[in-house]
Each structure stands twice: as structure tokens, then as C-alpha cells.
Amino acid sequence: MKALVFQGPGQTSWQDVPDPGIKDAADAVIRVEAVTICGTDLHIIKGDVPEMAPGRVLGHEAVGEVVEVGSDVRTVRPGDRVLISCIAACGRCGFCRENRYGQCRGGGGWVLGHLIDGTQAECVRVPFADLSVHPLPSAVTSEDAVLLADIFPTGYEVGVLNGRVRPGDTVVVVGAGPIGLATIATAQLYTPGRIIAVDVAESRLEAARSMGADATVSAEEDPEQFVMDLTDGLGADVVVEAVGVPEAFEQCTRIVRPGGHVANIGVHGKPAALHLEDLWIKDVTITTGLVDTHSTPLLLRMMAAGRLPAASAMVTHRFELGQMEEAYEVFSGAAHTGALKVVLGGPKHDEVSVAA
Numbered sequence: 001m002k003a004l005v006f007q008g009p010g011q012t013s014w015q016d017v018p019d020p021g022i023k024d025a026a027d028a029v030i031r032v033e034a035v036t037i038c039g040t041d042l043h044i045i046k047g048d049v050p051e052m053a054p055g056r057v058l059g060h061e062a063v064g065e066v067v068e069v070g071s072d073v074r075t076v077r078p079g080d081r082v083l084i085s086c087i088a089a090c091g092r093c094g095f096c097r098e099n100r101y102g103q104c105r106g107g108g109g110w111v112l113g114h115l116i117d118g119t120q121a122e123c124v125r126v127p128f129a130d131l132s133v134h135p136l137p138s139a140v141t142s143e144d145a146v147l148l149a150d151i152f153p154t155g156y157e158v159g160v161l162n163g164r165v166r167p168g169d170t171v172v173v174v175g176a177g178p179i180g181l182a183t184i185a186t187a188q189l190y191t192p193g194r195i196i197a198v199d200v201a202e203s204r205l206e207a208a209r210s211m212g213a214d215a216t217v218s219a220e221e222d223p224e225q226f227v228m229d230l231t232d233g234l235g236a237d238v239v240v241e242a243v244g245v246p247e248a249f250e251q252c253t254r255i256v257r258p259g260g261h262v263a264n265i266g267v268h269g270k271p272a273a274l275h276l277e278d279l280w281i282k283d284v285t286i287t288t289g290l291v292d293t294h295s296t297p298l299l300l301r302m303m304a305a306g307r308l309p310a311a312s313a314m315v316t317h318r319f320e321l322g323q324m325e326e327a328y329e330v331f332s333g334a335a336h337t338g339a340l341k342v343v344l345g346g347p348k349h350d351e352v353s354v355a356a
């Protein structure tokens with residue numbers, strides 16, 4: 001089969017690799033129908049994620065059709081259309097038993113496209129299939145579902161829940177890429193007073209408004225002043241970092257009000273300064289986190305019921321699976337292509353799975 005192989009920092013290739021097979025009785029092998037590229041993949045390619053070994057297949061977000069399952073798999077069967085979560089879960093370790101699948105110590109966690117071969121391929125082996133894939137209702141398209149593999153649960157759990165968004169809050173989301181937009185979409189489930197989006201790109205600020213942001217400000221203007229003006233000089237109740245660079249994180253800690261929450265989602269490749277000389281007296285809570293995906297079943301139900309903004313509004317570019325390298329070019333050049341989420345495969349394949 002073909003897959004996108006990481007060859008070391010700055011290098012990838014769409015090439016022939018051996019077909020995956022069942023290695024463990026809890027595995028499933030899934031034919032990929034729709035797959036997307038994540039900002040995290042760009043961090044990997046840059047060399048920010050040292051655990052990613054050359055020769056490994058990239059990708060951790062996909063929808064596909066189960067083609068084979070191991071003898072221990074109970075909940076999915078060949079032919080089922082499933083969402084492949086970015087997080088796998090052994091279900092047995094202490095962290096899994098607290099729903100903290102991202103920290104799984106039993107061989108799960110973020111393994112796909114990181115510690116084992118990932119989803120940017122024609123087929124993928126998924127460990128602990130019972131707990132790592134979600135059968136999809138027919139009401140949810142593959143294109144919408146693929147955005148539930150990572151960005152929606154990440155925005156919701158690591159941004160909205162960790163940030164403890166409450167009714168009436170002023171919420172600032174720094175970075176209006178796909179994760180920031182998913183945060184804006186899911187923050188509205190808690191009826192905040194206002195949501196302010198910060199980004200450098202006007203196209204992303206426009207997307208933020210269409211996802212429900214009440215106000216937007218260019219990162220090149222003065223977001224701190226903008227937020228202070230709107231909050232009588234107090235600062236925001238919740239500030240979500242969805243960029244992953246030191247300047248953005250430090251800005252978040254300047255925008256938050258005393259007693260407020262800063263929720264970091266960004267993948268950081270460099271140290272950021274923690275200005276305790278200003279923060280020690282402010283009763284501020286700062287959280288970090290890798291998504292657990294414990295909210296995926298809930299988000300899936302909400303999406304099926306039409307209670308989440310149409311995920312497909314975030315999909316700006318569509319490709320065939322074999323156009324992986326082209327899709328990466330468009331996604332990594334977001335500043336001039338305006339790309340938010342790119343989906344490979346997609347609707348064409350839906351018809352195939354529905355007919356089958």
C-alpha cells in the first residue's frame with residue numbers, strides 16, 4: 001500500500017510500504033476513507049517531536065472501514081465505518097480507568113503517527129480497537145467525523161473544560177487555526193458572555209466570526225489593550241493558547257484576569273517564559289494537556305443532532321488520498337493558501353461505504 005513516511009526532519013515521502021496486519025488480538029486493520037493533516041504533523045516534520053522515528057507513517061486523524069479485527073475485538077466488525085481517534089486506550093491502566101486515555105501507560109495514548117505507523121496511508125493498524133475507534137452513525141459524514149478525531153475533542157477538553165469556561169465569561173482564544181476554531185465552537189456550549197479571537201491572518205479571523213466569535217483582533221495590533229478595553233481593564237476570565245509559540249503563551253498570561261484560567265493547547269517546541277514575578281500574586285491557574293478524547297462520544301452525538309457548528313465549514317481544501325504531498329504543501333502554506341483543514345478522501349468514499 002501507499003503511505004506518507006517520515007524520513008527525518010524536513011523530509012517525507014508518499015511511498016510503498018508493507019500492508020499492515022493484525023499483530024495483537026485487540027487490533028483492527030482499517031481502510032482509510034478520509035484523513036486529515038494536523039498542525040502537530042507539521043511540528044513533527046519540523047523536528048519538534050523527537051520520539052517520531054524516521055521510517056514511520058504519519059497521521060493520527062481518520063475515518064475508515066474496518067477490514068480485519070483480532071480475536072479479542074468485540075465492538076466493531078469488518079464493514080463498519082468508524083472514527084479513528086487520535087488517542088488509543090488500553091482501558092486497563094490507572095490513567096485509562098480515570099478516563100485519562102491521553103496518558104495511557106498500557107500501550108495507548110497518542111501512539112498513531114507518533115510511536116507506531118499512523119493514518120496517512122491506505123490502511124492502518126489500530127491497537128485496542130474496542131476503545132480506540134468509534135462506530136459512526138450514518139447521520140455524520142466522514143468529512144465531519146474526521147474533525148472529531150482530534151480537533152473538536154482537543155478544543156473542548158484541553159481548551160474549554162481545562163479553561164473552565166462558565167456562563168458569562170469573557171473567553172479569549174489566541175490562534176484561530178482549526179484547534180482555536182474548535183475551541184470557539186465548543187465554548188459556546190457554556191454560553192460565555194463573549195468570545196474574542198486573536199490571529200495574524202484576516203481569513204482566520206473571518207472563520208472565527210463564522211464559528212461564533214463575537215469580536216476579533218489582529219495579533220499585530222494590540223490584543224492586550226483590546227481585551228483590557230472590553231473588560232474594564234480586568235482581563236479575560238479564560239484565555240486559550242492555540243498557537244504553540246512562546247510569544248503567544250506569554251501573551252495569554254498577560255491577558256488573563258486575576259483568578260482566571262490560561263489553558264494551553266499549543267504544541268511547544270521551545271521554552272516559554274513563565275513570568276512568575278507578575279503572576280505569583282494573581283491567583284491564576286495555568287493548565288497544559290494532551291487530549292484524552294473522553295468527550296468523543298458526546299461530541300459525536302451532538303454533531304449527529306446538529307448541535308455543533310458544521311465541521312465541514314472548516315474544510316477549505318479537498319484532495320484524493322494519493323495527493324498527500326500536494327495537500328501538505330497547501331496546508332503548510334496556510335498563510336497564503338488560506339487553508340484551515342484539508343481532507344483527503346472524503347465524500348466520494350462515503351458512497352462506497354454506504355453501498356457496501
Ligand SMILES: [Zn+2]
Binds near residue numbers: 038039040061150
Ligand atoms: Zn491532530
Ligand SMILES: [Zn+2]
Binds near residue numbers: 089090091108
Ligand atoms: Zn491505558
